[in-house]
Amino acid sequence: MKAVVDKSLCVACGACAGTCPWVFRMGADGLAEAYRGFERTELDTAQDAAQDCPVGAIKIE
Template identity: 50%
Template sequence: MFATVDKDACIGCGACPDICPEVFKMEDDGLAEAYKNPVPSEVEASAKEAAEGCPTDAIHLED
């Protein structure tokens, strides 16, 4: 699974790194980044939770 963050849609709320810090972090520009790809299998569930919890649907997960 691969994770991406749509920077145009991200509002920098910080929910994704709170839920899944193994995959997401906040950048200096205040927006989120998916820094770990492919997503480690042991954190796929929390990456999905982060995507589902994103208020702007900025996180995209692909197999």
């Protein structure tokens, strides 16, 4: 499974990287990125990060 961050929406709040650091990190451009795929066992926290994003920039695929 993987997450995708729409950087055109991200406001660099850092919430996703705080909630789910094994999927999200803040990139060199200061915006969030999903840097690795994840297993179904990690889906809950990835979904939490997506739901908590204040601008809806995260999609789970």
